[in-house]
Each structure stands twice: as structure tokens, then as C-alpha cells.
Amino acid sequence: MLAGGPAGKAATTTAGRVAKELGEAIFGWVEAKLAGGGAKGATVPKGFSSAEDFARFGLDAREGLVKAGYGNVEPILQGSAVTGQSFKTGQEFDVGRVSDFDIALASPDLLQRAQSLGIGLRSGGTRTGPLSERDLQVLGLDSLASKLSAQAGRDVNFMIYGSATTATGRAPSLVLPK
Amino acid sequence: MTVTYDLYGARFLCLLQAKVHAENSLGVSFEERNSTYQGGSYYIFGNRGAENFILKLNLDPFDEEPVEQDFSGFSVLLYINATTRSSDIERAIRDGGGFELLRHEVF
Numbered sequence: 001m002l003a004g005g006p007a008g009k010a011a012t013t014t015a016g017r018v019a020k021e022l023g024e025a026i027f028g029w030v031e032a033k034l035a036g037g038g039a040k041g042a043t044v045p046k047g048f049s050s051a052e053d054f055a056r057f058g059l060d061a062r063e064g065l066v067k068a069g070y071g072n073v074e075p076i077l078q079g080s081a082v083t084g085q086s087f088k089t090g091q092e093f094d095v096g097r098v099s100d101f102d103i104a105l106a107s108p109d110l111l112q113r114a115q116s117l118g119i120g121l122r123s124g125g126t127r128t129g130p131l132s133e134r135d136l137q138v139l140g141l142d143s144l145a146s147k148l149s150a151q152a153g154r155d156v157n158f159m160i161y162g163s164a165t166t167a168t169g170r171a172p173s174l175v176l177p178k
Numbered sequence: 179m180t181v182t183y184d185l186y187g188a189r190f191l192c193l194l195q196a197k198v199h200a201e202n203s204l205g206v207s208f209e210e211r212n213s214t215y216q217g218g219s220y221y222i223f224g225n226r227g228a229e230n231f232i233l234k235l236n237l238d239p240f241d242e243e244p245v246e247q248d249f250s251g252f253s254v255l256l257y258i259n260a261t262t263r264s265s266d267i268e269r270a271i272r273d274g275g276g277f278e279l280l281r282h283e284v285f
Contacts, residue, residue, distance in 0.1 A: 078215075079215065080212065080213075080214060086212055086214075086218060086219075087214050087239070088217075088218035089218065089219070091212070097209075097210040097211055097212055097219070098209070098211050099211070099213070100211055100212065100213035102214050102215040122240075122241060122243070122247075123240065123241055129238050130213075130215035130216060130238075130245065132183075132257060133183065133226075133230070133257065133259040133260065134183040134185075134257075134259070134283060138285075143227075145226060146226045146227035149226040150226070155213070155222070155226060157213050157215040157216060
């Protein structure tokens with residue numbers, strides 16, 4: 001319920017939340033578009049030394065997904081590497097502790113595969129939770145997670161979404177370079 | 179070689195209390211990390227691709243519901259990943275108290 005609801009405070013809160021979500025969706029979409037054209041001139045997220053470093057990571061992630069049998073997946077960087085700070089505390093990326101890379105894997109097929117393997121879906125069936133190492137093992141993504149973590153020098157976490165639109169609408173995002 | 183993935187939960191400990199408890203029980207020292215997907219600050223011992231322990235809040239980052247939906251009564255989760263010494267670890271955790279074994283899977 002938006003404007004005109006019975007409780008003014010509740011309506012304001014809801015409207016505020018919708019506005020925030022819309023803002024995040026637009027930001028995510030713009031950032032994704034910026035990154036979609038490749039590394040040249042694109043935003044370099046936190047944790048990468050250069051656009052080339054980011055591009056190499058993107059290529060390796062995409063190749064690793066193909067090798068694992070998931071060729072139609074769009075990998076999208078989310079979390080504090082994109083925003084520069086912790087969503088909870090506001091603490092800056094890598095200050096006082098190591099910050100991870102959080103990567104959304106957008107694919108209806110992969111989401112369906114996860115569900116068929118008993119990995120629970122959330123948010124009305126549009127995504128999984130953060131994949132545990134047990135989940136990575138059953139999906140055959142454990143080697144890719146290990147390889148990317150070693151390459152990046154920080155842990156890489158995955159979450160599966162049914163579509164890139166849902167993922168970028170959920171949080172600030174950068175599509176990994178092709 | 180088979181490896182085991184075990185999940186433990188703590189009902190009555192905050193994350194910091196659980197860290198101290200687990201460190202004492204297991205004789206390890208956790209490192210703090212930060213991840214939006216893992217719910218903010220969390221703790222890890224070991225590395226990906228080998229045995230590792232992860233201690234985190236049972237909280238999904240986006241809907242703020244339990245990330246382990248079958249164990250919603252547990253506020254803190256301890257994942258024992260890719261271990262070959264599940265029984266020894268279970269004994270150590272049981273002796274230390276504070277955690278309950280929630281899931282045990284062998285691959």
C-alpha cells in the first residue's frame with residue numbers, strides 16, 4: 001500500500017522503502033550497463049588493482065562456469081566491492097578485516113538445478129540464500145569458488161538468482177566483464 | 179576420500195560469545211571477515227578448498243529471515259566444511275557446550 005493508506009506512518013515507511021528499492025534498482029542497472037561493455041573505461045570495483053585485473057577475474061569466472069557445466073549464467077558482482085562499504089556497519093571495504101567478493105549467478109536454469117538438488121529458494125522463489133560450501137559441492141561449483149578465492153586473495157561467495165534483472169534490482173551491482 | 183559437511187547451531191549465544199566458545203572448544207583462532215551475503219561480519223578458520231570452519235549469524239542479508247530456514251531457533255551457525263575428522267570435532271564441540279549438531283552430510 002502506498003499513498004492513501006489508513007496509517008500515515010506505515011504508508012510513508014512503505015513508500016520510502018519502495019523509493020529506496022527503485023533507487024537501488026536504477027543504480028544497479030546503470031552500473032551493470034557501465035560494466036557490460038568490457039573493462040575499458042568501466043568502473044573498477046574495490047579489491048581489484050586495475051580494470052585489467054577486474055577483466056581477468058570476470059573472464060576466469062565465466063570460463064569456470066562453462067567448465068562446471070553452466071554456460072548460460074550471468075555473473076554479477078555485488079556487496080561492498082561495489083558500494084565501497086559494509087551495508088550493515090558502513091565500515092569501508094577491507095578496513096580492519098578482509099572483505100569478500102559477493103557474486104550473484106543469474107540463470108533460471110541454475111536456479112532450477114539448485115532447487116532440484118534441495119537447495120532452498122527464498123524471496124518468492126526468485127533466488128537462493130548465500131550458497132554454503134555444501135551447496136557449492138553438490139552444484140559442482142566448489143572448485144570454481146576455490147580457484148577464484150585463491151586468485152582474488154579473498155573469499156568469493158555466490159548466490160543464485162533466476163534473472164539478472166532480479167539480481168541487479170536487489171542490490172548495487174556490476175556485471176563481470178566478458 | 180570422503181569428506182563431511184557438518185552444521186552446528188547455538189541458540190543462546192551472540193556471535194562474539196559463540197566465537198569464544200568455538201575457539202576454546204576447537205583450539206583454533208578465527209579471523210574476522212566481511213560479506214554482504216554472509217550477513218556482515220563473520221568468522222572463518224582455514225581456507226577454501228580444504229577443511230574450514232565458518233561462524234556466522236543465521237540471518238539472510240536481504241529478507242532478514244533465518245538463512246537456515248529449517249533451524250530458525252538458532253541464532254548462530256557453525257559450518258564445519260570438508261572435514262575428515264567429523265567425529266573428533268563433534269566430541270570437542272559437545273564437550274565445550276553451547277552448540278548442537280543440526281546436520282551431518284558425507285560426500
